[in-house]
Amino acid sequence: MRKYRVAIAGATGAVGREMINILEERDFPVGELILLASERSAGQKLEFQDDALIVHRLGPDSFKGVDIALFSPGAAVSKEFAPHAARAGAVVIDNSSAFRMEADCPLVIPEVNPRDVELAVKPGGRRIIANPNCSTIQLVVVMKPLHDAAGLEKVIVATYQSVSGAGQKGIDELETQSRALFNMGDLVAEKFPHRIAFNLLPEIGKDAGNGYTDEEMKMVHESRKILHLPELLVSATCVRVPVFFCHSEAAHLTFARPLSPEMAREILRKAPGVKVVDDLAQHVYPMPVLGAGDDSTLVGRIRTDLSGPNTLALFVVSDNLRKGAATNAVQIAELLARDYEGSFSHPS
Numbered sequence: 001m002r003k004y005r006v007a008i009a010g011a012t013g014a015v016g017r018e019m020i021n022i023l024e025e026r027d028f029p030v031g032e033l034i035l036l037a038s039e040r041s042a043g044q045k046l047e048f049q050d051d052a053l054i055v056h057r058l059g060p061d062s063f064k065g066v067d068i069a070l071f072s073p074g075a076a077v078s079k080e081f082a083p084h085a086a087r088a089g090a091v092v093i094d095n096s097s098a099f100r101m102e103a104d105c106p107l108v109i110p111e112v113n114p115r116d117v118e119l120a121v122k123p124g125g126r127r128i129i130a131n132p133n134c135s136t137i138q139l140v141v142v143m144k145p146l147h148d149a150a151g152l153e154k155v156i157v158a159t160y161q162s163v164s165g166a167g168q169k170g171i172d173e174l175e176t177q178s179r180a181l182f183n184m185g186d187l188v189a190e191k192f193p194h195r196i197a198f199n200l201l202p203e204i205g206k207d208a209g210n211g212y213t214d215e216e217m218k219m220v221h222e223s224r225k226i227l228h229l230p231e232l233l234v235s236a237t238c239v240r241v242p243v244f245f246c247h248s249e250a251a252h253l254t255f256a257r258p259l260s261p262e263m264a265r266e267i268l269r270k271a272p273g274v275k276v277v278d279d280l281a282q283h284v285y286p287m288p289v290l291g292a293g294d295d296s297t298l299v300g301r302i303r304t305d306l307s308g309p310n311t312l313a314l315f316v317v318s319d320n321l322r323k324g325a326a327t328n329a330v331q332i333a334e335l336l337a338r339d340y341e342g343s344f345s346h347p348s
Contacts, residue, residue: 009037018327108129
C-alpha cells in the first residue's frame with residue numbers, strides 16, 4: 001500500500017489536534033506527518049503513532065514533497081499558504097471558509113457529493129478542496145438521502161452550537177466562566193461578546209448586513225452548493241450554547257412530494273454516516289452527550305411538521321470537531337487515496 005506524506009497546517013489548534021487523532025484512529029496510510037503552525041507554536045511536540053513530532057513554523061516552503069495538506073489555521077492563513085501547497089504538488093483540504101464559495105474549489109462531504117473532488121484534481125485543477133462549515137455538514141448528510149426520495153424545497157433550521165466551534169479559546173472561556181460562577185469570582189468575556197456560561201448567544205459570526213450572521217449565511221450558500229440546488233430556500237438561526245462539544249440542530253424540511261416519518265426513518269437508517277436515534281416514548285433522541293467522540297450524525301425526533309404539508313421536523317446532533325471538521329477532511333483524503341491516486345504528483 002502506498003503511504004502518503006501528509007502535512008497539517010494549524011496542527012496545534014483544536015481541529016488540527018483532532019486531525020492528528022483521526023489520521024491515527026482511521027489508520028490512514030501516513031508515511032510521514034509534518035506538523036505546521038504559527039511561529040508562536042513552533043517547537044511544541046505532539047504525539048502521533050507513539051512518536052513525539054516537533055511542530056514546525058508554517059511557511060511558503062513547508063510543502064515540498066507533500067501529497068496531502070490538511071489545513072485548519074483560519075481563513076486568512078489558508079488564503080496565504082494553501083496556494084503555496086498546491087503549487088508544490090499537494091492536494092489541499094482546507095477546513096476554513098477561505099475557498100468554500102469559489103467556483104473552482106469543490107465543497108465536499110464524501111457521503112453526499114464525492115465526485116465533486118474531480119474539479120480540483122483534474123488536469124489544470126486548482127488542487128484545493130474545501131471542507132464545509134461544521135453546522136452545514138451534519139444537516140446536509142441528513143438532507144441528501146431525503147432529498148433524493150422526495151425533492152427538498154425548503155429548509156428552516158435553528159442550531160445550538162458548542163463552544164468548541166470557536167476553537168480552544170471558546171472551550172477555555174466556558175470552563176473559566178463556569179468555575180468563576182461557582183466560586184463567586186469575576187466573569188470575563190473575551191472570545192464571546194457576552195457571558196457564555198449558563199447563557200445562550202443568538203449570534204455566531206459577523207453581521208452579514210441583512211439581519212443574518214455570516215454563520216447563518218454559510219448554511220444557506222453551502223447547502224445550495226453541495227446539493228447542487230441553487231434555488232433551495234434556506235433560513236437559519238445560529239445560537240451558541242454552553243456545551244463543550246457537539247452541535248445540535250432543529251430542522252424543518254419541506255419536500256415536493258409526501259414523505260412520512262416512518263419512510264424517512266427507513267431511508268436514514270440506510271444512509272451512510274447517519275444513525276437514527278428516535279424513540280420519544282423511551283426518551284431516546286440525539287443529544288450532545290451521545291454524539292461527542294462519534295463520527296456519525298445522529299438524527300431523531302422525526303415527525304410530521306404540523307404547520308404545513310410535505311414537511312418533516314427532526315433533530316440532528318454531530319461532533320463538530322470530528323465529522324464537522326477533522327473526520328470529514330480525513331474522509332476526503334481517503335477518497336483521494338482510493339479513487340484519485342494519480343492526483344499526487346510533484347513538480348520536478
